[in-house]
Amino acid sequence: xxxxxxxxxxxxxxxxxxxxxxxxxxxxxxxxxxxxxxxxxxxxxxxxxxxxxxxxxxxxxxxxxxxxxxxxxxxxxxxxxxxxxxxxxxxxxxxxxxxxxxxxxxxxxxxxxxxxxxxxxxxxxxxxxxxxxxxxxxxxxxxxxxxxxxxxxxxxxxxxxxxxxxxxxxxxxxxxxxxxxxxxxxxxxxxxxxxxxxxxxxxxxxxxxxxxxx
Numbered sequence: 001x002x003x004x005x006x007x008x009x010x011x012x013x014x015x016x017x018x019x020x021x022x023x024x025x026x027x028x029x030x031x032x033x034x035x036x037x038x039x040x041x042x043x044x045x046x047x048x049x050x051x052x053x054x055x056x057x058x059x060x061x062x063x064x065x066x067x068x069x070x071x072x073x074x075x076x077x078x079x080x081x082x083x084x085x086x087x088x089x090x091x092x093x094x095x096x097x098x099x100x101x102x103x104x105x106x107x108x109x110x111x112x113x114x115x116x117x118x119x120x121x122x123x124x125x126x127x128x129x130x131x132x133x134x135x136x137x138x139x140x141x142x143x144x145x146x147x148x149x150x151x152x153x154x155x156x157x158x159x160x161x162x163x164x165x166x167x168x169x170x171x172x173x174x175x176x177x178x179x180x181x182x183x184x185x186x187x188x189x190x191x192x193x194x195x196x197x198x199x200x201x202x203x204x205x206x207x208x209x210x211x212x213x214x
Contacts, residue, residue, distance in 0.1 A: 007209030
């Protein structure tokens with residue numbers, strides 16, 4: 001199966017469905033995020049996602065443990081269970097463990113991925129919010145916490161993939177955005193890499209949006 005999940009960044013159900021139908025036979029799955037989910041909710045996801053096209057639901061849940069657990073349980077309303085769901089690693093151990101327990105009760109096949117440091121941030125941005133150790137150290141710290149708390153893997157930039165693969169081993173899922181083919185604009189991403197280089201570094205899945213959809 002292709003490692004590529006195509007990011008469908010639109011609030012329009014018809015446009016999202018057309019993209020899914022177009023790319024579905026050629027990729028490993030599609031990603032729907034906050035923009036789409038807030039505009040259309042569970043019903044919109046049910047309309048877009050069809051049989052045989054794995055869904056990466058990128059909601060980056062980050063709240064108190066009870067609220068995040070309730071959000072995960074709500075996924076039981078989806079007609080097709082997502083393959084992946086994101087939570088924020090910075091929510092801490094109790095939040096991650098609550099998400100894992102809710103997942104096991106309602107959608108046991110779902111893989112929970114913890115977002116470490118957004119690919120739109122660099123060391124300067126992290127310093128602005130009080131993280132002085134740099135992006136690699138922060139990603140490693142959060143990745144270890146997440147997997148130790150029961151998450152199935154992490155979302156990280158391609159720049160940290162090799163270090164996380166060495167640290168977490170072969171079983172952890174590493175979902176990697178910030179993918180740009182040679183010559184493509186980086187846009188609002190700050191820590192980027194080509195698809196081949198990211199896979200060679202140890203990524204298990206790649207998130208690619210604008211280079212495909214635009």
